[in-house]
Amino acid sequence: MTGEAVTGRRLPDGWGFLVLPLVAFLLVVFVHPLISVLARSLSDPEPGLGNYAAFFDSPVYLDVLVNTFVVAGLVTLVTLVLGFPYAYLMTLATPFWRGVLMAAVLVPFWTSLLVRTFAWVLILRDTGVVNEVIGALGGQPVPLLRNLAGVLIGMVQVMLPFAVLPIYATMRGVDRRLLQAAEGLGARPAFAFWRVYAPLTLPGVAAATLLVFVSSLGFYVTPALLGGPQNVMIGELIVQQLSGVLRWGFASALAVILLVVTGVLLLLAARVVDLRRMIGGGR
Template structure:
């Protein structure tokens, strides 16, 4: 009987400790939740309210946006540009992160400073620098002409926008990949070489799969950030290569169509969320298949 009472007392104490731990976690999370509510949820509610009350109403504004061929083309161009920026950052950032992970501590410090240096410079200054570099007689075109590749139309084009955005967002790709690479057990590489695997095989079968989580995290950061860029596309692009952020600005600031601007923003949010959900579902299915085959 005494033993049962002790078990009951211990269970009650454990329950109270769990309750206190839960309250402590909620107290720790409350500042972040309040910030999220103030800076994300409330503006989102305000945008929904504007979409529903301004102009043709919620369905009318959404219908206008989805039925306008020009706006649909801008939406496709926005996602295409974001995809190209993400791909460019992944190709360049992976090699740079690999160099950082393989370098000596002193060289790694220098490489880290170089990749983080853009954060210390104003976005406007960097974009105007690209305006000068990408001109028809700029440094980039002069280098291409000297190499025998001719001169390219880089300013006021989607290509120029992608180049400028990729340079600005590259650190968001490099740092997650580098953080993942530093956690890879180098003993696996040594074991692979001991078993007779070639360096290319070791890279493709061991290093690359283990570093893919960093590539995924960096790609997510770059892709989402690319969708909302305004300054760089406005300065490096043209009206024919405008992105959705410029169209939203034109509707809200130029035409005072707050409802249409809200509809464009909400459509972008929903489409982006659907794409991310599809990507997450595909990744989960791929991991499930790997586990079922004993490859996890």
């Protein structure tokens, strides 16, 4: 009887050691920075939990944390509302128009985020294109900059491809003959779509939700340029603490708090929904 059979475990062969460079890379660029941030939050300017106490003792900082999750939630909701029908349209389009729609989704990846955000500043300002059109139609200028509306518009535009692509990938694997079968059995088209087709796209919707929501929590450039003092997100606050007042320990504590709260929310979501199954990671 071999040692492998005795232990009941597979011993790594020569190919298994190829993962070691990847593990070393993750330790250097991911694990080590996280440990450093945690250590600094507990030691700078003095050892202890002073940075965390300062955060939870101030309602201003708590409001920033709440605003961060509210904005991320709104961005996720709007992105899904826009991305779901867009992805569905891609499944119905001819190959040529499907390519055009896919190109429209991928083009933002080829442009700098900073450039796109400055473009939104020019478009949404009081003398921008949007308000010029509203004025030409006889309406009054609408404030779209330095408020929540501007932040949502800018962030949704950035995150929309991250919702469309996973939803479209899931929709491509759904057999449309199921809709025809449901309609053949007497279901109305709308009923067949929402009761038969839509549930089969939930893995893509779940993946898009997680990707957009978690990514939106760390935004800095877009809310900093398009938002106002009432729409500060925790990413902006971290940069302010680092570059403005040089509170490195407090900024590290903010990063740790954001990471922990995000992890807790994901764990709570996992108790309600099987996230591994929804995103295709398990059965």
